[in-house]
Amino acid sequence: MVTQHEVSLPLPPMEPQLWGTHDEAKPLSASIMEMLEKVLGATAEQVNRIDPRDIALSQVRLSDADLGELAKIVGAEHVSTQHDQRLRRARGKSYPDLLDMRSAHIDAPDAVVAPATNEELAQLLQHCARERIAVVTFGGGTSVVGGITPKDGGLRAVISVDMARFTELSDVDPISGEATLGAGLTGPHAEMLLAEHGLQLGHFPQSFPYATIGGYAATRSSGQNSAGYGRFDEMVRSLTVVTPAGIIKAGWNAPQSAAGPDLRQLFLGSEGTLGIITSVRVRVHPIPETKRYEAFRFPDFRAGAEAMRAVTQTGTGATVLRLSDEMESAVNLSSTSAIGDSAASKNKGCLMLTMFEGTEAHTLSRHQETRELLLTLGGESAGEDPVRAWERGRFGAPVLRDGLMDNGAICETLETATDWSNLFNLKRAVTEAITKALADSGTIPLVMCHISHVYATGASLYFTIIGGQRGEPAQQWQPIKERACEAIIAAGGTISHHHAVGTDHRPYLPGEIGEAGQLLLQGIKAQLDPAGILNPGKLV
């Protein structure tokens, strides 16, 4: 066994049972505790957290000889079968994942292996293909769609390939605004390295503190500044992918080109099923000179969304555009007031947040044109404070789920997107499906929604779902999620706007891309990964 060097393999920072670390944990406020008990009938500690060290892991199916072979490729200190290393890579951070992490037994990857170069990784994948060992890529472990669940696909074992050693920033080009980032860099680490050059990536998904560059690319992540800087897939100039069939550099000799199909777009969103992304060349921009903020209140969601469509289609150029529906606006306002703001919960309607980044002249003119249009379309200014409060707390929301779960509540999010003309229909259909499914399980339903990503032709819808746990929570949740997914596809939405497909959305993908699309993907996989070792049971 390889044990003597194991300390050099970094432990993923998030606690197995939490979003984040113990330091980040926030106790629920008394008013939320009261709401949980009185409204949702949630009974505290329905599903206790057991000590993670007491969770029994699936037996390691790799022999000492197998581990020795892996160690030959990456070095003995970069192979581990330790309990904590395996446990922290056994699940992502969906509600069902966190429920699994509260159970007495969990299936975990048989080993964790951390290569450092494309060549080591290529050798590793070829070895695994020969040896019939499945491979799950581990970046930040932030998947909320079962993207890293260690399925073996009928092979004899499954390893977690940790990308933590791919952390280089290289080829910084401040003139073009491009830089190459290692796939294992987390959001904050990448921004820190870029900041030394006065540059910024500007990609801020809620998973930012932990998620990695490779994960952003592999899942088509979308950040909260997407109105200004685009989705992550739109920022990618080229990428390097290691597949069992070889190393591919996808991307033209130019930002855009007419030199054939865009092969980048095969690997963006491929979720570790076609290859492992090891570096990504991205668009970067100067750290903005200035920011401007303004919130607006609209009488209802429809009025707010129509105004949002107008500013987006006019191209007024905000960096952030967010619109909460009535329910979410009410909850946001009370939480804002809880952190010291004077906005009172008597304010009705829907809150829209806008933010503008760039030069003084640019942000001034973008803000001006946007606000004039929003005011014309029924908005009332709500000042800067709601936007600043949101910006301060924007990565903190997932932490609240742990407290809610500790107190017997369901808490989960899911998202979709569609054309503007179908937006209200989709929102109603999904809200109804979730509401009814929650009620059928015996709890009062609390369903909130916001728009946080806009395009000229459509927008995303992001749902936050809270309820009381009833019976066996995983069994309670499963039909709720299924009915939400079915409603999304039936109402013409995409099965995921930015969370990706993973295990959880896989049954619904053919409903969106068709059997022919699915066959095409399978053929491409057969070409790149003929042994089927890459992330079995996921996307393709």
Place this chain on the structure above:
Amino acid sequence: MVTQHEVSLPLPPMEPQLWGTHDEAKPLSASIMEMLEKVLGATAEQVNRIDPRDIALSQVRLSDADLGELAKIVGAEHVSTQHDQRLRRARGKSYPDLLDMRSAHIDAPDAVVAPATNEELAQLLQHCARERIAVVTFGGGTSVVGGITPKDGGLRAVISVDMARFTELSDVDPISGEATLGAGLTGPHAEMLLAEHGLQLGHFPQSFPYATIGGYAATRSSGQNSAGYGRFDEMVRSLTVVTPAGIIKAGWNAPQSAAGPDLRQLFLGSEGTLGIITSVRVRVHPIPETKRYEAFRFPDFRAGAEAMRAVTQTGTGATVLRLSDEMESAVNLSSTSAIGDSAASKNKGCLMLTMFEGTEAHTLSRHQETRELLLTLGGESAGEDPVRAWERGRFGAPVLRDGLMDNGAICETLETATDWSNLFNLKRAVTEAITKALADSGTIPLVMCHISHVYATGASLYFTIIGGQRGEPAQQWQPIKERACEAIIAAGGTISHHHAVGTDHRPYLPGEIGEAGQLLLQGIKAQLDPAGILNPGKLV
């Protein structure tokens, strides 16, 4: 033989030996004639146009029984072996294509076949796969890269599949700004149908009068308003492709999505080698309320390009941004004055054109921010007239080539793109390569360049090349083109920003996307087109 119904198959409008029709032809001015003779030593009528009816075509290799089988699928009136039908689909409109059209013999497709539905087309492709008949897709016939040269790939014949019957506008959604366009619609026809709904596509490549929607998609076309509306590939929400393996609808249930790889991007730029695009759902927008125009003069190309980079990276939001280098600016100014403008050729430096489309408020603020930045960065206003003159004449330039060729001159264009940091290096390398190659062939070289497509991270370079014909013109041209392509790849440019790959750029593609990328494309082709019938000898 099927002859009685042939009149119902439309004849492509462009004359075989011209860009456009006889009505569009423009005689060269006396000053250009003098320049040709004195500067380039061009001798008139070096390569005479012979009567197109006298051009001998390759023998039809399909039997009456074969033609009867094709007629069974699409109807006898939609199959033709007539001389003019075959001749007009034998070549695109590159300089070498037009030289071929002035020769006594040309290889032409064995027959022209025009299906009307996806089902007919699917049946046709399956038939051709069984019968070993190659298929070249014909849209507008505007390719300048040998994209429609009827190569048979070693199969027993090659047919031209004309898309002229796919002309439907459907599913217009003015709220989302989307519409579905048949692949056979020309630019003007599509705009006419959309205008009935108050909408516009806004895609204006130089080939606009003749090129088709399917061609735009299959070649990743980029239009002159790309700064505002994006490239054609960026406008595509979804597309329908008929392949020998079946019909595929590529595109998610949303403008963007995280539901796996983006399969649209395999068919965009596939140039008829992976399937035939039959309809495209695109982003459309209201016909703009207003337009604003302003030209600026910069002391040199470098100053102009740096200013262009600044406005693009700041995101000031112009709809059109064009910058001519010193040589092109001089020629443009003199041609502008020839059409009545008072701008004198004494004006030195480089001309930048800007145009802004949209609402009054939007164009006013976009114009203001852009002009302030350009003036700060060394630009001087040159008023509206140069932009308006360019807009009036913007589809007319290709016609001039016919007159130049009639008078013994070479006239061709080629283009590339790269990062901003590599732009001047690439421009110099390509200019030098072309200049030297022209001189080596014994003519004074005239090489002009402009930037017409900009991105945050880079820009295109478009070269216009004029010289005197020497010896056998096709043999004179070949090494010039080769040396330009080699220089592009060696200097890190893309082999084509918007003209596509076709036959002419195919040898240089592996130098850009790598052997691994090429293998991946070949594998995808083997999956979709196992018999290799689709456009052999092109892209993949």
